[in-house]
Amino acid sequence: MSDTSSHEVVQPEGETRCGFVALVGAPNAGKSTLLNALVGAKVSIVSHKVQTTRALVRGLVIADNAQIVFVDTPGIFAPKRRLDRAMVTTAWGGAGDADLVGLLIDARKGLDDDNLAILDKLGETGRRKVLILNKIDTVRRDTLLALAQEAAARTPFERVFMVSALTGDGVQDLIAYFAEEMPAGPWLYPADDISDLPLRALAAEITREKLFARLHDELPYASTVETEKWEVRPDGSARVEQTIYVERESQKRIVIGKGGQTVKDISMQARKEISEIAETTVHLFLFVKVRENWGDDPERYREMGLEFPRG
Numbered sequence: 001m002s003d004t005s006s007h008e009v010v011q012p013e014g015e016t017r018c019g020f021v022a023l024v025g026a027p028n029a030g031k032s033t034l035l036n037a038l039v040g041a042k043v044s045i046v047s048h049k050v051q052t053t054r055a056l057v058r059g060l061v062i063a064d065n066a067q068i069v070f071v072d073t074p075g076i077f078a079p080k081r082r083l084d085r086a087m088v089t090t091a092w093g094g095a096g097d098a099d100l101v102g103l104l105i106d107a108r109k110g111l112d113d114d115n116l117a118i119l120d121k122l123g124e125t126g127r128r129k130v131l132i133l134n135k136i137d138t139v140r141r142d143t144l145l146a147l148a149q150e151a152a153a154r155t156p157f158e159r160v161f162m163v164s165a166l167t168g169d170g171v172q173d174l175i176a177y178f179a180e181e182m183p184a185g186p187w188l189y190p191a192d193d194i195s196d197l198p199l200r201a202l203a204a205e206i207t208r209e210k211l212f213a214r215l216h217d218e219l220p221y222a223s224t225v226e227t228e229k230w231e232v233r234p235d236g237s238a239r240v241e242q243t244i245y246v247e248r249e250s251q252k253r254i255v256i257g258k259g260g261q262t263v264k265d266i267s268m269q270a271r272k273e274i275s276e277i278a279e280t281t282v283h284l285f286l287f288v289k290v291r292e293n294w295g296d297d298p299e300r301y302r303e304m305g306l307e308f309p310r311g
């Protein structure tokens, strides 16, 4: 994991290709799971609850001299709150910049209103696009074929893929196709990058995942985690300080738990995973703070790589 701007990227021999693929889809379609399957490492957050992906996260795959940069977009849904609108704007923005858009549909769900709206919107963009029917481990083949036909009749796609992000079925075919379709050009990232998401942000996402895994019914989505400090010690270990921001005192008490046990458990789980990803011993210190009305603060949006929606 490194800062690409400060690097001379070593290019492989021969012709190289490099491009961006935006994954779009309704909440819970399986974008994060697919991204992780594609990249083969954890770069995005998976949850049973919808709408967990808050920032654009990029995963990197190298195949056949092509570098494929995946843009994971927040779930595209009918936005109500300001924050939600920002996520949607950013999601479509990501799709607009990409060389290829992969629309992910949960095959079990089929073409519900959400998916129909996304199909229509994608049809209007005139972008190159492929349809990815996901979760094929859960549905019959004839259902899949009918679904593929129905979707293609509504919006034409260059290709239709059938995958299970969970089992990895079909994922290699998808990589081979993307690799072939990327435009000719130099690699943008060093080959050993799994993600250009800075380690700090990734560490915050990990803690956030543990927080929600533990307290999913009790916390609103407005809770965030920020890595305030990442200090490398002489022995190579890191002291990492993170703050969990909640909206109310009552939520703070829930996060801390009786005798501090809840936050301690979350910290232990997060520390283990952050250590693995950082490939060093991590000493994690978690703080819990109340921050009211942060959803209306433009600065927060910028920090998350989101556009602040006016009005």
Ligand SMILES: Nc1nc2c(ncn2[C@@H]2O[C@H](COP(=O)(O)OP(=O)(O)OP(=O)(O)O)[C@@H](O)[C@H]2O)c(=O)[nH]1
Pocket (backbone or CB within 6 Å): 025, 026, 027, 028, 029, 030, 031, 032, 033, 034, 045, 046, 047, 048, 049, 050, 051, 052, 053, 073, 074, 075, 076, 134, 135, 136, 137, 138, 163, 164, 165, 166, 167
């Ligand atoms: N059975 C099955 N479940 C899957 C598959 N792919 C994803 N899931 C499950 O579907 C749920 C949602 O997956 P995510 O990857 O979090 O979905 P997402 O589209 O990134 O969701 P947001 O972050 O809300 O946009 C999780 O419980 C996954 O385990 C699959 O191929 N088969």
